[in-house]
Amino acid sequence: MTADRTGPVVRTPHGAVRGRYERRIAVFRGIPYAAPPFGPLRFRPPRPPEPWDGVRDAGAFGPTAPKPAYSEAFAPYLSDPVVPGDDCLNLNVWTPEPGPGARLPVLVWLHGGALTRGSSAVPVYDGAAFARDGVVCVSVNYRLGVEGFGLFPDAPPNPGLRDQFAALCWVHETIAAFGGDPDRITLCGQSAGAISAGALLAAPRTQGLIRRAVLQSGAPEVSDRDKVRRMVRRMATRLKIPATAEAFAGVDREALLRTQAEVGRLSSPVLGGPGFHIVVDGDLVPRDPLKALTEGAAARDVELLMGWTRDEYRLWLVPGGLVERIDRLGAVALAAAMARCHAGHDIPRGYRALHPDAGTAEIVGQMVTDHLLRVPLHRLADARPGRSYVYEFAWPSRLPGLGACHALELGFVFGTGDVAEAKKLAGEGAPQELCDAMHAAWVRFVTHGDPGWAAWDARHPVRIFDDGVPDTAYGPRDAEVALWSTASTPPEVPRTAVPRAPGAELGAAMRRLRRSMGTLRR
16 A cells, blocks of 8 residues: 555555545555446446556546436435446445555445445445444445346346346455455445345355355345346336347336336335345356355354344334324235235234234335344344344334334444434434444444454344344344244145135235335345
8 A cells, every 4th residue: 555645555466545634544446356337248247347557536426327316205215326337346444544554354245225325425324433343344336226126037136136146256356455454354234235246245256255144134045036136127118128138228228117117016015015126146146145154054153143123014114104004004014914924814813913013004114024034134144153243223203103213223333323314214302322333233233243242052042233232132023933934834824725805806905015115125
């Protein structure tokens, strides 16, 4: 590393970059880890960037991947900056000591956004607090939506996940020059970023690259390939083109985004539907990552920190007044959730018994949250006793109705609760003590592999982050999780066996709810 009047200079495998000193932290933004994924590289695996001469300025965030804007219902709560340009496969580095020899622990951050939105430029993801506490923080942009997770007969699957893998390899090869230790990399993600981190953790090609992993509100999973194909086919029908990568590559980028947003309105995290997801590809993802991690030998020596927020579903339902709509639909909405979760009648019956005062929306929301998050994360922790730590974020937002919703913990983890974008979800007056405690736990885990509470064992310890001093509860979600293992109905329930409401009414209700919910999955 060298420095001059304008900032620190670090040499990467493709050329030198000049960052900035901001409050004694060296920050490098917009460093390309792969070539622009357009032209002949569109829908193709990432390629190394072209080397450059001289010193490249790394003072500003690089271009963000093409993506549609959040809907009017969600825009007041979620920020998603757009930086124009083709060179969107880039990353950012925050480091307290930009030079070889420091050997500091490294956090690699994968943002959420349903694999269709988000970027590393969101101010909540500023890595300065981690760098201040001795961690080199790296945040990554990757391809989204149909560009990153479309499934075509003439292109390799999962190009967006392959971008993340390329970024991880770049970090392993290069981070020592920025003061990081390539043998102490923690891969961390939230929601779709956590799902991606789980897939990479299980991938044979990443073994030895990841020392620790953090999964926030996302469990390892893959989707049925036909779900993704249906999304692509619906887009192709609207565009009047074949459902091939070659045909999609000839479509104007803005037209592609508009069509993706229109078709995506039929999907939602709560009621499912076709969408863009990671799929088994026989290469980077050779099998279901959850099975690889729970039944196989994948990442056996990797320490895990994972958890959820108490009221994940409220971010999906509160915007647009969907809580009230689902409560009005009653049994029809409940039947739709049963179909979504492949659940028999024992499951909602059990939730009613555990939460007798809850409305239909709360029952539906907690059922889907447990199905998508808590049950698989419990399974993952059970399969890896002694190396896993589990948390629940329970502090409720100051904004009406949101509770401890999906993505609320992010400002606390990054120590950025005072930025305006974090307050869009948290409101004013978030407790600084809680922010300090949660951020410190993540720093301890990234640095030492122990966030400060008991590792998962037969007692099921869960760290609860709420008002006051964080405390450890034992088995706080065991009763709900147990419903899924003791239900008498088989896990795969035919649609015709689920609804008590007439089938046509159920289908119409699911379509109405999906349109209302939009495409948010963060």
